[in-house]
Structure formats: C-alpha cells, structure tokens
Amino acid sequence: MSGVDESVTDPYLWLEEVADERCLDWARARNDVVVDRFASSPRFTETQRRILDMLDTDAKIAYPGRRGSWLYNFWRDADHPRGLWRRTTFEEYAKDAPDWDVLIDLDALATAEDENWVWGGAGVLRPAQNRAMISLSRGGADAKVVREFDLETRRFIEQADGGYFLPEAKSQLSWIDIDNVYVGTDFGAGSLTDSGYPRIAKRWRRGAPLADAVTVYEGAAGDVAISAGYDRTPGHERHFVGRATDFFNEELYLLESDGALIRVDTPTDAGTSWYKDWLTIRLKSDWEVAGRTYPAGALLVADLKEFLDGARDFEVLFTPDEHTSLHGYGWTENHLLLITLQDVQTKLSVLTPGVDGWTRAPLADSPSMATTSVLNLDPLEGGDEFMLSTSGFTTPGTLLAGSVGGATTRLKQEPGFFDADGIETEQFFARSEDGTMVPYFVIRHRDHRDTPRPTVMSGYGGFEVSRTPAYSGASGIGWLEQGGTWVTTNIRGGGEYGPQWHTSAQKANRHKVYEDFAAIARDLVARGITTPEQLGAVGGSNGGLLMGVMLTRYPELFGAIVCQVPLLDMRRYHLLLAGASWMAEYGDPDNPTEWEYISKYSPYQNVRADAKYPPILLTTSTRDDRVHPGHARKMAALLESQGHRVWYHENIEGGHGGAADNKQSAFQAALIYEFFSELLR
Incomplete structure (x- = not known):
C-alpha cells in the first residue's frame, strides 16, 4: 500500500x-x-x-507524595507484584527501614474480587485524610473504576452505604468536602467529548443518585475535556472549572456560589495557576497586552483580584533566552521555586515576594549532566519545606529534604x-x-x-x-x-x-x-x-x-x-x-x-x-x-x-x-x- x-x-x-x-x-x-x-x-x-530484581528490590527509593504530615507511596516488589498503597510519617520515612502503614494490598484485593486490577491513583480528602477516591483499571487501561475508601476502617465504602462509586470510564472525580464532589464521567449518550473524556462537569452530593448530580458546566463535543475543582487554601477558597478546547488550550473560570462564571482571561495556551492572591502565567506564545509584549516562555505574576478587575500589571519572574527555559515551578508557603534548563541541564532558584517586589536566590546546587526535580511542595500544611530528587544517566537517584533558607540533607540514596x-x-x-x-x-x-x-x-x-x-x-x-x-x-x-x-x-x-x-x-x-x-x-x-x-x-x-x-x-x-x-x-x-x-x-x-x-x-x-x-x-x-x-x-x-x-x-x-x-x- x-x-x-x-x-x-x-x-x-x-x-x-x-x-x-x-x-x-x-x-x-x-x-x-x-x-x-x-x-x-x-x-x-x-x-x-x-x-x-532491580524493579522488585527494596533498595530502590520509595518516592513519596506528601499530604501534610503524611507521606504516601505506591510500592511494587516480588511479593507484591500488583502493589501496596501505604503511608508513613516524615520522621519514620527518614529512617533506613521505615515502618509503612499499608492501606490497600492490591494483590489481595484483585484475588478477593477476581479482577485484574492495576493501580490508577488515589485522591485523598484534605485536611482530614480519612477518605480517598481510589482509581483502579482493568489490565492497565486509561479507563478506570473509581471507589471511595475509608482510611480509618481500611474498607471500601459500598454504594448502598452512601459511598461514591463510578463504573469504568475516563472519569474525573475531585473532593469538595466529605459530602460533595465534582464529577465528570460517562453520564450516558452525548456526555463525552469526541476524544472520549467528560463533556459535562457536575456537583454530586453524597447519597444522591449520579443521575441527580447538578450540572455546573457543559462543553462542546469537539472539546477535549471539561473539569471542575475546588481550591481549599484557607481564606482563599475557590471553586473553578476548566474547558480544554484542544490539547494545548484551556479556558479557566471561577465558579461563584450562584453558579455564575468569571473568566480568568489569560491566554488559553498559557499555563495559568494561582496561590492565595498570586496569579501566575507561564506563556507559551507571545502575549501583547496593555501596550506591552511578553515573550513565549516567560513567567508572569499578578494580583489575582486586581487582574479580575481588569488590571494588567505584571511582574516578570522569568524571561527565556537562547539557551535557558523554564522547566517548572511551584509554591511553598512563602516562596516560589523555579526549575530552569540551561542547554538541558537543571538550575534551581527561589523567588520571594516582598513589599519592595520579588527577590531571587539560588535554591540548591544541581550537578551537571543530571536532572534535579523539586518534589512534595505542600504550601497548605508543609510550610517552606521541599524535597529534591537528582539523578543522571550513570548516577542513581538521590532524595534530599530541606526548607527554604536552610540546608538540604540526604534522605535516601539508591545503589547502582x-x-x-x-x-x-x-x-x-x-x-x-x-x-x-x-x-x-x-x-x-x-x-x-x-x-x-x-x-x-x-x-x-x-x-x-x-x-x-x-x-x-x-x-x-x-x-x-x-x-x-x-x-x-x-x-x-x-x-x-x-x-x-x-x-x-x-x-x-x-x-x-x-x-x-x-x-x-x-x-x-x-x-x-x-x-x-x-x-x-x-x-x-x-x-x-x-x-x-x-x-x-x-x-x-x-x-x-x-x-x-x-x-x-x-x-x-x-x-x-x-x-x-x-x-x-x-x-x-x-x-x-x-x-x-x-x-x-x-x-x-x-x-x-x-x-x-x-x-x-x-x-x-x-x-x-x-x-x-x-x-x-x-x-x-x-x-x-x-x-x-x-x-x-x-x-x-x-x-x-x-x-x-x-x-x-x-x-x-x-x-x-x-x-x-x-x-x-
């Protein structure tokens, strides 16, 4: 042919x-x-x-995901080929042999339910951390079954007992509080986009049938996906929805209590996020606004409330050049951490807002011919703490912990x-x-x-x-x-x-x-x-x-x-x-x-x-x-x-x-x- x-x-x-x-x-x-x-x-x-043997060994780093005082980890080894979902405290994790609290043994679950379960992730309810939405797929597919899990009793909560449950689909489910979630899933004919993702976002109250969930936003069939979420930052709580019109463009809206939508009018192809009253915009194309052009690859910051009121005053936190690009960024409680690439090699910086503007300083050294990533930022409950993961083509992974302004200490080191x-x-x-x-x-x-x-x-x-x-x-x-x-x-x-x-x-x-x-x-x-x-x-x-x-x-x-x-x-x-x-x-x-x-x-x-x-x-x-x-x-x-x-x-x-x-x-x-x-x- x-x-x-x-x-x-x-x-x-x-x-x-x-x-x-x-x-x-x-x-x-x-x-x-x-x-x-x-x-x-x-x-x-x-x-x-x-x-x-390498994949199954206990010598590899159990990289954690931080949620306040808990460090969560999903682990596979020879005795647990499907895996264990578990958690521990930071103090315990720092030991050579941490005592992990196993929450779900996926091998045992698959055997008991006669299902070919593959782990798909967990969404923990915060701040209580007593419930989680567990995603499981059959054979590793993107489509997943979502079930509510009680972290105190270590049991799934059945639908008959008021538990949240979604059958196999490419769903989106996120907590608002213990009795409310945002859900996007296959609600029936016409509820998915042409790409197979949710077209409709709804608010679903515990105990109510899924069919009675209240629609908060509907997209078009030609969109990629619709999503909804809740920012629980104390004093800055916000509901929001996103409409991904294609793989690289998304419209963002704040969702008011009366159902009204307020457009966050940043470029749809930009990476837009907020923390407290700071709005950050990582541009993916040049943006001409208020008589000034900001280049693709730049990172801008503004006051979110002022931006929503029409102001277009930005501080430029990063400007790319021929050799340097912004690879990532994230907040601690009081600082913004930047990861940049200079000819594909990592540099780390810490930016701090103050009454006289933003200051910049190095965060930590990063070795050449290696990649250093910033992990486990938790501005809600973790203060200014962070973790760093470093590895190179011939250098096994190292995990370090630190706090902005203090020294970093090595937590874990993988063998070669x-x-x-x-x-x-x-x-x-x-x-x-x-x-x-x-x-x-x-x-x-x-x-x-x-x-x-x-x-x-x-x-x-x-x-x-x-x-x-x-x-x-x-x-x-x-x-x-x-x-x-x-x-x-x-x-x-x-x-x-x-x-x-x-x-x-x-x-x-x-x-x-x-x-x-x-x-x-x-x-x-x-x-x-x-x-x-x-x-x-x-x-x-x-x-x-x-x-x-x-x-x-x-x-x-x-x-x-x-x-x-x-x-x-x-x-x-x-x-x-x-x-x-x-x-x-x-x-x-x-x-x-x-x-x-x-x-x-x-x-x-x-x-x-x-x-x-x-x-x-x-x-x-x-x-x-x-x-x-x-x-x-x-x-x-x-x-x-x-x-x-x-x-x-x-x-x-x-x-x-x-x-x-x-x-x-x-x-x-x-x-x-x-x-x-x-x-x-």
Whole structure:
C-alpha cells in the first residue's frame, strides 16, 4: 500500500477490533515468533532476571507524595507484584527501614474480587485524610473504576452505604468536602467529548443518585475535556472549572456560589495557576497586552483580584533566552521555586515576594549532566519545606529534604544497578536541515571513543515533553554494560528550550521533528560514534510515530528500529480512542489542507514494497485505550505482506505503558535490548 488514495480500502481494518478473538489469535501467533526468536536465549533470561530484581528490590527509593504530615507511596516488589498503597510519617520515612502503614494490598484485593486490577491513583480528602477516591483499571487501561475508601476502617465504602462509586470510564472525580464532589464521567449518550473524556462537569452530593448530580458546566463535543475543582487554601477558597478546547488550550473560570462564571482571561495556551492572591502565567506564545509584549516562555505574576478587575500589571519572574527555559515551578508557603534548563541541564532558584517586589536566590546546587526535580511542595500544611530528587544517566537517584533558607540533607540514596565504571556522559549538538543546533547526550564507555560501536538512540519530539538526564538501570544492564552506546535526543517538539521548541514543530512544521532526529543519526556517524549498520532507534507513543517515519523516510540511516505503542495510521488516528484530542499537535486528516502535509509522513500510508527497510520490532498492548493497538497491528500486517523484516509483540494487558506489573516491564525491556543485541553488530 502506498500513496494516500482514500478510495483504496484498507485491507487490515479488521485489526482495529481490539478484543476480537481473530485479532487476538493473530497477535498471539506473532508473540510466539518473537518469544522464540528473542526471548529464549540465556542472555535474555539473565537480562530479564536482573531488570526484574532491580524493579522488585527494596533498595530502590520509595518516592513519596506528601499530604501534610503524611507521606504516601505506591510500592511494587516480588511479593507484591500488583502493589501496596501505604503511608508513613516524615520522621519514620527518614529512617533506613521505615515502618509503612499499608492501606490497600492490591494483590489481595484483585484475588478477593477476581479482577485484574492495576493501580490508577488515589485522591485523598484534605485536611482530614480519612477518605480517598481510589482509581483502579482493568489490565492497565486509561479507563478506570473509581471507589471511595475509608482510611480509618481500611474498607471500601459500598454504594448502598452512601459511598461514591463510578463504573469504568475516563472519569474525573475531585473532593469538595466529605459530602460533595465534582464529577465528570460517562453520564450516558452525548456526555463525552469526541476524544472520549467528560463533556459535562457536575456537583454530586453524597447519597444522591449520579443521575441527580447538578450540572455546573457543559462543553462542546469537539472539546477535549471539561473539569471542575475546588481550591481549599484557607481564606482563599475557590471553586473553578476548566474547558480544554484542544490539547494545548484551556479556558479557566471561577465558579461563584450562584453558579455564575468569571473568566480568568489569560491566554488559553498559557499555563495559568494561582496561590492565595498570586496569579501566575507561564506563556507559551507571545502575549501583547496593555501596550506591552511578553515573550513565549516567560513567567508572569499578578494580583489575582486586581487582574479580575481588569488590571494588567505584571511582574516578570522569568524571561527565556537562547539557551535557558523554564522547566517548572511551584509554591511553598512563602516562596516560589523555579526549575530552569540551561542547554538541558537543571538550575534551581527561589523567588520571594516582598513589599519592595520579588527577590531571587539560588535554591540548591544541581550537578551537571543530571536532572534535579523539586518534589512534595505542600504550601497548605508543609510550610517552606521541599524535597529534591537528582539523578543522571550513570548516577542513581538521590532524595534530599530541606526548607527554604536552610540546608538540604540526604534522605535516601539508591545503589547502582549496573557497572558504570568508565561509562561517561557527553553532550553534542547536531545541525538540522534548517540550521538549528539540536542537542543530544551520548552515554558510553571511555574506552570505546575511538571505535564505532552498536548504538541506540531514543527520541520523542512532541507535546512539549522534555527529555532530561535520568538514571536507567534497565538500559545500563541491558545495553551499556554489554559495550553498547546509548543516545538521548532533545529534538524539537519537546520543551527543552521552552514552548517555542515545541510550537515550532507542530502541524505543518512536523517535518522538523524528523529532520532533527535524522540529523543526529548522521552526526553520530560523522563523529565516528557508530555506523548506519550499527545504529538502532527506539521510541514509544508519539515517539513510536517518530520511529515509523524513520523507517519509511530515512531507512538508510538505521540498522534496526523498535517502535512501541505507536501512532502510525495518521489518516485515521483521530477516529481511534483518544486520537481526536491530538489534532492540535498533528492536524486534522479530514481537512484537505492539513492532510496534505500529514500524508507526506504518515508511516502507514508511506510503506513501499520496493523499499529496503531496516528490521523493525513493533510492540503494543491490547489494553492500551489511549493509542489504539490497531496502529501497530496494521503496520505489522502491511510490512509482512510486502516481505519486509518485521516482528510484532502485543501484551494482552498493560495499558499505554505497555506493562501492568514489574514482571511485564522487565520482559518488555529485556526484549528490546536482546533485539538490538542480535541485529546491531
């Protein structure tokens, strides 16, 4: 199949029937081939064992989520493959072996209820912290069942006893108080958007039937999602609703007690939030207001009440430059913490409001070739305390705790899970087709600098997702320790240089993402790091689309490709599951003007029988209800029919992450490294 003639019937459309037994039999047959070929060797078995041991070990950091005096954690290990939801105090957590209070044993629950439960998260009622909304999915899907849980009795509260319950759907449920919640879910015909998310937000009182919940806001079918929430900051309590008109634009409204809506009239593509009376606006495009233009990537602050009254007086807290972007920010009780990236390396600052304006100071040192994240800010009950998490490609995670103005202390340190002796990280820049310099990191042993080596480059390039240095024990075990070179790319479409690094590669400019990745592949060869025959590439989801384009447009650059949970049929992506929500990123295939540029790269429509493609491994999950498994299935079938070298593996559960537990995660990781080890020599 080639070209974009819509009159040609897709012979593999039947593979979009997710749970049809014919489709599952088709997948199982190919799974057997993959297991036979790549998952049966002693090397695979040993790699899988070591990765699973790493995932199951008690030595890894149990990263907590802070809620006042409690630290919550979800934990998986060999004895609890589905996981434990638990909590402890800060004082206890600081010990080498904390005493955790187990709230839910998901393995026991799944056995008792004969359900394939996968953890989906918990929303704890504050400040009492005696109730929680627990989200559980079957097999790892995005759609979840939501149930109310009593943290004192350690039991779910049944509907018959007045408990909140939502059947499986892509729902949004948030606490107002013990007897009231905001809910968005599948209320019946017409209640979901075209993307499958809530179109209607309602206020639901305990004990009332869901059908009697009171509508507070309705969006349009073409919106992505509608949400509602409650800010419980003492003295600054606010109800609000959000209308996401597409993936990157949202209208925000304050909801008055009489049901009236007050628009927070900031740019819809900006990141808008508030704390007490401070309104913060992180711009994603230039904003001209009150005779002044503020640049994309800037962070502005204003008095919320004055802003709502019409004032447009802003203090500029951050301005980007050619090398520096704002990566994140968050409040303690009295300070605003900023995380910036300077050529994809972290810097931390603390900003403090005062009568004479804002002051700035360094927060803490952050090592080079590493990423430092700020965690567990709790301005409501945590004062000015914070946690820092730091890791690099060869440096295991470290968790520190501190308070603004005081010293930071180390709480936890993970051990190394692979032999990193002699393995170093370097940063290079490649020149893309339009002259843009694109950074990437190379991780390799210092003794291999003079000889081209088997190399795997990974990429994503979309949705303003930044890919920063982070420890990966799996790639260390499965690839670096074996003498391979690993490359992390920072191509456009991500957010490494601020929002314009992303917006410059949307829709009609999507080709820049692929040109950047190809430029890095060529640069790796030009520097003598690898050869085309030794170069592999891996990516998932939007990164899976990237892999599909590399296969069909740049096949000569690669010796092997792994394409995970991918988008590939861009003619139909908007019709499958959550695909409609991504049209702001890629464009609308039903619009002839936009299909014109999408059609030029859509992998499924650009496969050619007479092309010479590198071998490819396609992986997906039956239970992925975000990116439809039909993308990978149809691509595999098409490539097979034309005689190309293709392998296909489908996890029958696992959701968009591809795995539902540590054992499945270890299998998926080991499979990738074995595939590359076999084919890149």
